[in-house]
Amino acid sequence: MTTKRRGRARRRALQLGLALAGFLSLALATTAQAAAPPRSTCAPALLPLDGNKIWARKARHGATTVVFEAGFGNDSGVWAAIEPRIRAAGAQTLVYDRAGMGQSVIDTRQPYSLDNDVHVLRTVLSRCGVAGPIVFVGHSYGGAIGLVLAAQDPDIRGMVLLDAVVPGVWTPAEVDKNLKAMRPQYDEIRQKAPGLAKVAIPWAEALSRTAREVNELAVSEKLPIIDIVAENGQNDPDSARVWRGAHVTFTEHHPERTFLLAEGSSHKVMVDKPDLVVSSILAMLQRVAPSAGPGR
Numbered sequence: 001m002t003t004k005r006r007g008r009a010r011r012r013a014l015q016l017g018l019a020l021a022g023f024l025s026l027a028l029a030t031t032a033q034a035a036a037p038p039r040s041t042c043a044p045a046l047l048p049l050d051g052n053k054i055w056a057r058k059a060r061h062g063a064t065t066v067v068f069e070a071g072f073g074n075d076s077g078v079w080a081a082i083e084p085r086i087r088a089a090g091a092q093t094l095v096y097d098r099a100g101m102g103q104s105v106i107d108t109r110q111p112y113s114l115d116n117d118v119h120v121l122r123t124v125l126s127r128c129g130v131a132g133p134i135v136f137v138g139h140s141y142g143g144a145i146g147l148v149l150a151a152q153d154p155d156i157r158g159m160v161l162l163d164a165v166v167p168g169v170w171t172p173a174e175v176d177k178n179l180k181a182m183r184p185q186y187d188e189i190r191q192k193a194p195g196l197a198k199v200a201i202p203w204a205e206a207l208s209r210t211a212r213e214v215n216e217l218a219v220s221e222k223l224p225i226i227d228i229v230a231e232n233g234q235n236d237p238d239s240a241r242v243w244r245g246a247h248v249t250f251t252e253h254h255p256e257r258t259f260l261l262a263e264g265s266s267h268k269v270m271v272d273k274p275d276l277v278v279s280s281i282l283a284m285l286q287r288v289a290p291s292a293g294p295g296r
Contacts, residue, residue: 112206143159146161162269174211
């Protein structure tokens with residue numbers, strides 16, 4: 001082959017290579033675009049997420065979004081007496097059901113972890129188009145989800161915690177006590193509530209790891225938090241002392257955190273003291289209003 005012909009062959013090979021590279025880039029971009037789940041208005045929606053189907057509902061339009069997170073074993077229905085009042089006050093709201101609860105469907109092939117619950121919530125917020133500022137309202141275990149999320153997401157500008165899991169409430173002794181109470185019930189739960197068993201048993205078996213993560217969590221000193229603690233939230237006197245002491249430690253000497261005792265309330269503060277919960281959320285909304293600037 002002459003030098004001239006070899007030059008033409010190299011140019012054709014280069015052109016073909018460039019064309020193929022362009023085609024592959026376009027194909028990959030198209031595939032990535034097709035694979036990216038579309039945003040939803042979430043009014044409401046059932047969102048496919050890592051094999052799960054997560055029910056979420058975003059309502060109203062407002063400068064600030066109040067995100068509600070239920071405690072373990074509960075779904076978004078626990079906010080029925082709270083969320084409409086917050087929406088009527090002018091805030092956008094988002095409620096959702098965690099995988100396996102309420103209207104959401106769980107993929108049991110996904111191992112349980114606190115971090116995965118946080119990942120699901122972050123994805124729900126993204127898919128539903130929820131940006132900051134956000135006021136997070138969390139009950140019990142839902143409070144732990146919110147605290148981990150707040151450590152990662154600056155859009156969380158304020159929190160209202162309802163008898164929540166905060167650092168120190170789940171000591172190793174408390175975890176052992178809970179597991180000793182729960183494990184003998186596994187077979188009964190599987191028989192009488194198989195749907196709940198898909199969530200409850202993996203959650204319980206991960207409790208030691210979850211507790212360590214919560215207890216090691218560094219919560220921003222600049223993040224405003226109203227911490228509502230139920231007077232009668234724990235049935236066992238020793239557990240009640242540990243729980244109350246952890247909340248006092250969590251709020252004491254922290255200027256941005258407020259401890260409120262829900263007198264006479266059981267663990268379900270939103271059911272027993274809805275007015276206290278609503279007034280606390282409204283106070284936090286006022287505190288973190290966009291005109292006031294970032295909360296941290």
